[in-house]
Amino acid sequence: MITISQLSKQYHGKTVLDVPELTLEDGQLVGLVGNNGAGKTTMMRLMLDLIRATSGSVSIDGARVDEDPIWKYSTGSFLDASFLIDFYTPEEFFAFIAEAYSIAPEELSRRLAQYETLMSGEILGTKKMIHDFSNGNRQKIGIIGAMLVNPRVLILDEPFNYLDPSSQIVVAKLIRRMNRELGTTVLVSSHNLNSISDICDRILLLDKGRLLMDKVHVPGEEDAELEAYFLDAAGR
Amino acid sequence: MTTLKTLLRLFFRQFSKERKREFIAIFVLVAYFWFIEIFSILKAGAAEKMSPSTAGTVLLVVLLLDFFLKLIQQHDNTVMDAFLKTRPIPQKLWNRFLRLSHCWEPLNLMFPLGLLPIWFFTLPFGRALLMFVASYLFSVAGGIVVMRLKRRGPYAPEKAKVHKTHDSALTGRVRMGSVGLQVKALLRSKRLMVSGLLLSASFYFYFLARVADGRSSRDAMLLVFLCVFSSLATQYGFSMEARFFNGLWTKPFPVRRLLEDKYAFSGFLTVLGGLLALPVFLFYHIPLWVLWSRMIFVAGLAPLAFLVKPFVCVPYDPFNPAHFNSAGRTQGTFNVAALLSFILMALAIALIHAFLPSDTQEYLLTGLGVAGFLARKPFFAWVERCFLRERHLYMDKYNGQ
Numbered sequence: 001m002i003t004i005s006q007l008s009k010q011y012h013g014k015t016v017l018d019v020p021e022l023t024l025e026d027g028q029l030v031g032l033v034g035n036n037g038a039g040k041t042t043m044m045r046l047m048l049d050l051i052r053a054t055s056g057s058v059s060i061d062g063a064r065v066d067e068d069p070i071w072k073y074s075t076g077s078f079l080d081a082s083f084l085i086d087f088y089t090p091e092e093f094f095a096f097i098a099e100a101y102s103i104a105p106e107e108l109s110r111r112l113a114q115y116e117t118l119m120s121g122e123i124l125g126t127k128k129m130i131h132d133f134s135n136g137n138r139q140k141i142g143i144i145g146a147m148l149v150n151p152r153v154l155i156l157d158e159p160f161n162y163l164d165p166s167s168q169i170v171v172a173k174l175i176r177r178m179n180r181e182l183g184t185t186v187l188v189s190s191h192n193l194n195s196i197s198d199i200c201d202r203i204l205l206l207d208k209g210r211l212l213m214d215k216v217h218v219p220g221e222e223d224a225e226l227e228a229y230f231l232d233a234a235g236r
Numbered sequence: 237m238t239t240l241k242t243l244l245r246l247f248f249r250q251f252s253k254e255r256k257r258e259f260i261a262i263f264v265l266v267a268y269f270w271f272i273e274i275f276s277i278l279k280a281g282a283a284e285k286m287s288p289s290t291a292g293t294v295l296l297v298v299l300l301l302d303f304f305l306k307l308i309q310q311h312d313n314t315v316m317d318a319f320l321k322t323r324p325i326p327q328k329l330w331n332r333f334l335r336l337s338h339c340w341e342p343l344n345l346m347f348p349l350g351l352l353p354i355w356f357f358t359l360p361f362g363r364a365l366l367m368f369v370a371s372y373l374f375s376v377a378g379g380i381v382v383m384r385l386k387r388r389g390p391y392a393p394e395k396a397k398v399h400k401t402h403d404s405a406l407t408g409r410v411r412m413g414s415v416g417l418q419v420k421a422l423l424r425s426k427r428l429m430v431s432g433l434l435l436s437a438s439f440y441f442y443f444l445a446r447v448a449d450g451r452s453s454r455d456a457m458l459l460v461f462l463c464v465f466s467s468l469a470t471q472y473g474f475s476m477e478a479r480f481f482n483g484l485w486t487k488p489f490p491v492r493r494l495l496e497d498k499y500a501f502s503g504f505l506t507v508l509g510g511l512l513a514l515p516v517f518l519f520y521h522i523p524l525w526v527l528w529s530r531m532i533f534v535a536g537l538a539p540l541a542f543l544v545k546p547f548v549c550v551p552y553d554p555f556n557p558a559h560f561n562s563a564g565r566t567q568g569t570f571n572v573a574a575l576l577s578f579i580l581m582a583l584a585i586a587l588i589h590a591f592l593p594s595d596t597q598e599y600l601l602t603g604l605g606v607a608g609f610l611a612r613k614p615f616f617a618w619v620e621r622c623f624l625r626e627r628h629l630y631m632d633k634y635n636g637q
Contacts, residue, residue, distance in 0.1 A: 048482075048485075048486045049485070049486075050482055050485065050486070050628075050631055050635075051628055051631070051632065052628035069488070072486060072487055072488040072489075073488045075486065077486050079482065080482075082479065082480050082481070082482040082483060082634075082635065083480065083482055083483035083486070084480060084483060085417070085480050085483065086479075086480070086555070087420060087421060087424040087425070087476070087554070088420065092416070092420070096416070096417070097487065100487045100488055100489045101487070101488065129424070131555050
């Protein structure tokens with residue numbers, strides 16, 4: 001369970017995030033949407049203790065992330081390229097993650113096999129450094145790196161960026177499967193409302209750092225209220 | 237239309253905002269040169285004694301050194317950044333700007349400024365001024381020549397450049413954890429690796445020449461040689477890791493382990509260096525105890541000096557060649573805190589060498605090395621605590637905020 005309490009972040013006196021209370025229950029698949037500058041990435045960075053909160057706190061399973069690093073053992077995350085060791089080959093990168101999470105080599109091979117469809121033969125065995133892959137394949141490596149540890153909490157920022165339509169579908173299925181089979185609590189952000197609507201059972205809408213909507217959602221269904229918000233924002 | 241004035245304004249804005257540390261580092265080094273030169277000149281009483289031919293020889297040697305240093309250190313800065321490439325900037329204008337920018341490049345200023353005391357203490361004023369101007373002009377010209385030598389083709393940035401990995405037996409055997417991270421960071425950054433090898437080779441041959449000359453094998457050159465790779469492995473390692481520190485931080489990967497593994501890797505490199513120096517000791521019948529004591533000292537204590545402030549670093553990107561991309565440039569020179577630690581350590585060694593009898597030196601160096609080894613865990617725990625207290629400030633800097 002992720003609990004946010006009186007969380008705010010300011011840059012140079014300007015508030016970029018202000019969320020008084022929010023709880024993500026175990027096993028929920030939550031989508032985070034909002035336009036540029038809404039505070040989605042800031043919220044995720046605070047959840048991962050990458051930046052200091054101006055006030056308030058984030059707790060995962062009851063432990064504050066900025067005080068107790070226990071959350072790292074049960075959390076998988078991928079926000080951007082700074083999560084990749086780009087002078088490693090994908091095999092080396094996955095082996096590095098496996099060692100950090102004490103995953104045995106045989107188990108690593110078994111888990112990697114689950115992502116073969118996503119990798120579509122373009123990632124393993126190429127002897128290339130991650131730096132030399134296309135943005136799309138780098139994105140896939142980062143997502144697999146986060147999911148590989150079978151986390152109890154999975155945090156992904158814009159996972160559908162750079163991916164071709166087929167890979168977007170595969171990633172969406174993988175996230176949904178992990179959530180169903182392992183009961184992983186997932187927080188996934190996207191600019192693309194359709195991608196979020198397809199898989200999430202709860203959607204949060206951020207607007208200029210504030211939580212504007214928090215809705216229960218039926219995966220696969222369109223949400224008229226959210227669509228109206230974005231249409232309205234486009235016309236503003 | 238973009239003008240030369242616009243490009244120069246951009247250049248100086250970048251200088252004042254992002255490359256200040258690089259300039260400071262060069263000036264610290266120049267000040268160090270001055271101290272050594274003035275101290276040596278005064279000690280030798282050589283003021284106003286250099287003949288024109290000697291001055292010419294010194295100039296030639298230094299210019300050659302300056303040129304080779306640029307061949308190693310100067311990276312290709314002729315590639316236009318994407319934000320310039322996509323605008324109408326004539327190639328002629330860009331070339332003029334590149335040539336002009338060499339007048340302020342720190343690498344082109346280092347030697348001419350560093351040599352000032354030698355000229356002004358040993359030559360008449362007019363000739364000294366002439367030597368300074370000549371060294372500066374030759375250094376700038378050398379910089380431009382190296383730039384032309386290293387220049388890529390006009391469409392190089394657009395080409396998909398593939399860096400194939402060359403897994404040596406060494407990298408194949410290491411585990412994939414943090415030590416693997418250290419080894420691969422060094423092996424896959426060509427610039428870092430070549431710099432380290434050339435620096436080591438030059439110190440090695442200097443040490444060899446001094447021993448062959450019949451000078452004391454106990455001088456600091458052996459220690460400097462042993463320290464080179466240790467220094468690179470410890471200082472640059474964090475600059476490489478700063479680029480993906482977000483990924484490390486969100487995994488159960490203790491910061492202390494990064495430090496401990498850097499210490500282990502540095503020790504491994506010191507042993508390699510010691511093995512390279514061993515034939516010299518055997519050939520010239522120098523007591524091996526001299527080598528062992530220095531190896532123990534460098535392996536045990538030196539990395540602690542280099543790791544006093546390891547997290548104060550600029551992310552180093554070994555892949556990005558664009559002109560205005562300054563990431564890693566400062567670190568491409570050195571970490572000021574580590575340099576100061578190194579100078580302090582060198583001074584301590586000089587004092588030990590000057591005032592203590594031979595055997596006592598060996599005992600003391602061994603003792604200090606062992607003490608460093610024993611103190612490493614509490615030391616790293618302290619460094620980790622310091623980092624954790626200020627981690628968000630460091631991480632903001634790594635993320636460019």
